[in-house]
Amino acid sequence: MGPRRAPSTRWRLPIAVAAGVIVTVAGLILLRCVYIALRSRLSTDPLTDPHGYELIAGTVLAFPAAAVVAVAAPLLVAPGPGRTRLTKTVTILLVVLTPLPLIALLTA
Structure with missing residues (x-):
């Protein structure tokens, strides 16, 4: 048997890898939602987007994705x-990105 490590160091790498996958997927979803909402609004x-469904869905789905990233x-x-x-960097990015779909929805 190898040396025993403390539980916090044993789980640090698997947690970081899982968090990296989750942040990557949620971040891509967030960026896609922002893009969809802004594309619909600025077209x-x-x-x-004749009925505005992309604008609404992009706005609604952006907030849970931002929460998962945060x-x-x-x-x-x-x-x-x-x-x-x-944490500071992610907070600044989310404060800038998350309101964009809401602004696009409210100004449509």
Whole structure:
């Protein structure tokens, strides 16, 4: 048997990998939702989204995706200054990205 590691160090890498996958998928969903909502809102072609379903769905789905990113992103790094820096960066990005679909919906 090898040396025993503390439970926190034993699970750190699997948790970081799982958090990385979750953050990547949720982040891509968030970016896609923002893109769909803004494309629908800024399009000059009325046949792009005639009923506004893309605008509504992009707005509604952006918020849960942003919440998942906000919760899972700090799990990517070990506790300490790296986690604080990552949390601040993710918070700034989410504060900038998340309102865009809502603004697009409210100004439509």
